[in-house]
Amino acid sequence: MTATGTAGEQLVIKGLHVAVEGQEILKGVDLTIGRGEIHALMGPNGSGKSTLGYAIMGHPNYEVTAGSIELVTADGTRHDVLAMEPDERARVGIFLAFQRPMSIPGVRLAEFLRHSVTNVRNPDRKEGEELMPMREFRSELKAKMGELSMDSEFAKRYVNDGFSGGEMKRAEILQLAMLRPKFAILDETDSGLDADAVRLASESIARIGGAEMGILIITHHEQLLEHNIPLRTHVMLGGRIVESGGPELAAELHKKGYERIRATYPEAAAAERALEQTAVPVGA
Amino acid sequence: MPTAIEPSPTLAIGEINKYDFRTDSPAVFKARKGIDPEIVCQISEMKREPEWMRDFRLKSLEIFNSKPMPNWGGRIGVDFQDIYYYLKPAEQQGKTWEEVPDAIKQTFDRLGIPEAERKFLAGVKAQFESEVVYGSLQEDLAKKGVIFTDTDTAVREHSDMLREYFGKIIPPTDNKFAALNSAVWSGGSFIYVPKGVSIEFPLQAYFRINAESMGQFERTLIIVDEGAHVHYVEGCTAPMYSTESLHSAVVEIVVKKHGRCRYTTIQNWANNIYNLVTKRAMAYEGALMEWIDGNLGSQLTMKYPAVYMMEPGARGEILSIAFASAGQHQDAGAKLVHAAPHTSGRIVSKSISKNGGRASYRGLVKVEPGARKSRSSVVCDALILDDKSRSDTYPYIEIEEQDVSIGHEASVSKIGEEQLFYLMSRGLTEAEASTMIVGGFIEPLVKELPMEYAVEMNKLIQLQMEGSVG
Numbered sequence: 042m043t044a045t046g047t048a049g050e051q052l053v054i055k056g057l058h059v060a061v062e063g064q065e066i067l068k069g070v071d072l073t074i075g076r077g078e079i080h081a082l083m084g085p086n087g088s089g090k091s092t093l094g095y096a097i098m099g100h101p102n103y104e105v106t107a108g109s110i111e112l113v114t115a116d117g118t119r120h121d122v123l124a125m126e127p128d129e130r131a132r133v134g135i136f137l138a139f140q141r142p143m144s145i146p147g148v149r150l151a152e153f154l155r156h157s158v159t160n161v162r163n164p165d166r167k168e169g170e171e172l173m174p175m176r177e178f179r180s181e182l183k184a185k186m187g188e189l190s191m192d193s194e195f196a197k198r199y200v201n202d203g204f205s206g207g208e209m210k211r212a213e214i215l216q217l218a219m220l221r222p223k224f225a226i227l228d229e230t231d232s233g234l235d236a237d238a239v240r241l242a243s244e245s246i247a248r249i250g251g252a253e254m255g256i257l258i259i260t261h262h263e264q265l266l267e268h269n270i271p272l273r274t275h276v277m278l279g280g281r282i283v284e285s286g287g288p289e290l291a292a293e294l295h296k297k298g299y300e301r302i303r304a305t306y307p308e309a310a311a312a313e314r315a316l317e318q319t320a321v322p323v324g325a
Numbered sequence: 326m327p328t329a330i331e332p333s334p335t336l337a338i339g340e341i342n343k344y345d346f347r348t349d350s351p352a353v354f355k356a357r358k359g360i361d362p363e364i365v366c367q368i369s370e371m372k373r374e375p376e377w378m379r380d381f382r383l384k385s386l387e388i389f390n391s392k393p394m395p396n397w398g399g400r401i402g403v404d405f406q407d408i409y410y411y412l413k414p415a416e417q418q419g420k421t422w423e424e425v426p427d428a429i430k431q432t433f434d435r436l437g438i439p440e441a442e443r444k445f446l447a448g449v450k451a452q453f454e455s456e457v458v459y460g461s462l463q464e465d466l467a468k469k470g471v472i473f474t475d476t477d478t479a480v481r482e483h484s485d486m487l488r489e490y491f492g493k494i495i496p497p498t499d500n501k502f503a504a505l506n507s508a509v510w511s512g513g514s515f516i517y518v519p520k521g522v523s524i525e526f527p528l529q530a531y532f533r534i535n536a537e538s539m540g541q542f543e544r545t546l547i548i549v550d551e552g553a554h555v556h557y558v559e560g561c562t563a564p565m566y567s568t569e570s571l572h573s574a575v576v577e578i579v580v581k582k583h584g585r586c587r588y589t590t591i592q593n594w595a596n597n598i599y600n601l602v603t604k605r606a607m608a609y610e611g612a613l614m615e616w617i618d619g620n621l622g623s624q625l626t627m628k629y630p631a632v633y634m635m636e637p638g639a640r641g642e643i644l645s646i647a648f649a650s651a652g653q654h655q656d657a658g659a660k661l662v663h664a665a666p667h668t669s670g671r672i673v674s675k676s677i678s679k680n681g682g683r684a685s686y687r688g689l690v691k692v693e694p695g696a697r698k699s700r701s702s703v704v705c706d707a708l709i710l711d712d713k714s715r716s717d718t719y720p721y722i723e724i725e726e727q728d729v730s731i732g733h734e735a736s737v738s739k740i741g742e743e744q745l746f747y748l749m750s751r752g753l754t755e756a757e758a759s760t761m762i763v764g765g766f767i768e769p770l771v772k773e774l775p776m777e778y779a780v781e782m783n784k785l786i787q788l789q790m791e792g793s794v795g
Contacts, residue, residue, distance in 0.1 A: 099750075100746050101746065126749065126754075127746060127749035128750075128751075128752050128754050131750055131751055131752035132752050139747065139750075142747060143741070143746075145744055145748065145761070145762060146766070147764065147765025147768030148762070148764065148768070152761075153748070153751070153761065156753060156757065157748075157751040157753060160751075160752035160754075161751070161752040168754055169787075200765075216751065220751070
């Protein structure tokens with residue numbers, strides 16, 4: 042990964058329709074994120090933001106019924122992301138920071154991360170082949186945890202098992218820092234955090250991201266964007282991105298809510314109401 | 326789990342799949358197939374046993390013949406007349422490695438036994454077919470008065486001590502398979518740890534079945550005297566054969582006042598083996614008995630290590646894990662009997678079933694009248710990896726005393742799609758993710774094992790998980 046080779050690399054989403062248990066949640070999403078760009082995705086609860094994250098990462102319950110997701114490399118090669126298993130997506134450089142990460146009792150964070158980092162950095166690794174050397178991994182992990190003001194004892198705990206909300210989010214940021222993906226979707230990495238913790242998260246993400254990562258920040262608030270000024274802010278309503286703008290849009294939504302948006306896009310607002318009538322999976 | 330016995334380097338465990346081989350070792354003596362008084366007498370005679378042992382065997386045979394097959398647990402498809410009950414692979418027990426016959430040596434080489442020797446193990450008792458052919462004991466242990474020998478030798482050389490407990494903790498009348506073992510037993514370990522002696526490293530044994538249609542009936546007796554500590558480790562692997570084999574061991578343990586004993590077993594029998602084992606310990610005042618029991622492989626395992634807490638302050642802890650795959654039924658569990666006041670026990674059972682395998686927990690907690698202020702807890706967790714597999718729990722509780730505290734928790738879970746997705750989103754393949762989740766599930770047990778056994782356990786699990794998805 043070099044600083045010069047990243048220009049032109051893009052994650053391109055076109056006309057994406059996604060259904061969960063037969064219920065259509067996304068109704069045609071278009072979004073292009075270039076490496077080095079920050080995009081913010083805002084919108085009321087249930088508008089489909091997390092669904093977009095899961096669909097990009099390949100959750101088996103999120104069925105793509107139409108549209109495409111492609112990873113376009115600098116030389117113009119187009120990789121069909123939808124044809125990949127979730128682990129293959131991770132190996133081509135896609136990352137999702139979960140809003141509610143799963144706990145894996147009995148598996149230490151360090152053990153899991155060593156396996157994960159090994160696979161992501163050696164996409165051709167076969168099952169059973171050597172993992173990254175322990176010493177090398179440990180020193181890198183320790184350094185990264187230091188940068189994130191995390192106690193190194195934390196890595197000995199079982200993955201998300203008994204973690205507080207804040208600890209889970211920090212563990213997700215640590216994974217982001219270790220895996221250094223090309224494209225990261227951060228799904229409400231600020232939720233459940235107090236103001237100081239959000240500021241810390243915001244600074245950390247800015248430091249990790251830099252010019253090499255394309256980031257989609259899903260958030261309800263603008264604090265996380267303090268150190269991560271979005272190139273574009275997108276508003277999702279009723280399963281579509283209805284409006285895109287600059288940082289001022291995030292500030293407006295944070296201050297005034299979604300009334301103007303609903304009034305401006307009555308069709309999407311109607312879709313939102315229709316969705317509310319039916320059971321929508323938590324987090325969708 | 327508290328213990329004074331520190332894990333130490335043990336066996337060098339190599340590749341697991343290398344266990345799947347057979348060595349052509351000429352059996353010097355092979356009794357004909359089947360079981361009757363003549364065979365039993367022949368075995369006793371071959372071993373040059375005293376009369377009392379021969380009579381014990383003959384009486385046990387009568388009990389065996391009179392008892393019906395157990396009508397619970399799993400289906401036991403054994404033809405008792407189609408089994409060889411005794412093989413003696415070499416004339417003499419090897420005193421040094423050089424004296425062990427080459428064919429047998431090859432087998433042990435591949436199991437890593439010589440390495441164990443080089444690593445200054447406490448002692449290695451390796452049972453090849455029915456007779457212990459190689460054994461060693463470090464000098465300092467002998468100086469402390471520790472006896473670690475095969476049970477046949479103990480019958481001849483430590484007859485008084487052995488006779489006091491042999492068949493007393495598990496009498497032949499206990500169950501059909503204890504009776505069978507009592508009639509035809511061969512090999513196994515005899516350990517005596519004198520008063521106040523702590524053995525800092527685990528004592529080991531390796532058992533191995535290496536002849537088609539051959540039963541393995543080892544008999545182990547451990548006596549831990551007052552204030553003494555010992556950790557005994559038993560590992561089992563068996564080569565794969567097409568015909569059915571029977572393994573039916575008896576393990577008797579006495580832990581006297583303030584003594585401590587931990588008995589660790591990792592079993593990985595070939596998938597055609599019936600593994601029907603009776604294990605029981607008596608713990609006296611302030612004593613601690615711990616069973617750590619890992620069951621993989623075999624066609625059917627029925628095994629319920631027991632602790633009888635005989636005097637106040639006695640404690641019993643049992644950690645059990647079972648992994649059942651295609652064509653396997655693990656009927657495993659534990660038994661705690663509170664026979665005195667202020668006794669406490671704990672059972673932790675973990676089972677994994679996949680690919681149509683069936684894992685059952687069968688356990689008993691019994692509180693006898695007068696065992697006031699007794700405490701017991703039972704935790705059973707089952708993990709089912711697919712829709713074809715099955716898990717059952719049979720917890721029996723018999724309480725004949727009011728003033729007690731007994732807890733039981735059970736959980737059954739399936740590998741969650743969400744957990745799999747989370748790990749896969751971090752670059753792990755589905756197989757790697759499943760293996761990691763299973764590894765985490767059994768972590769509470771694995772961390773209690775000596776390091777090399779923990780490594781072996783993890784390798785065995787990985788092997789079991791291979792090809793489980795996709």
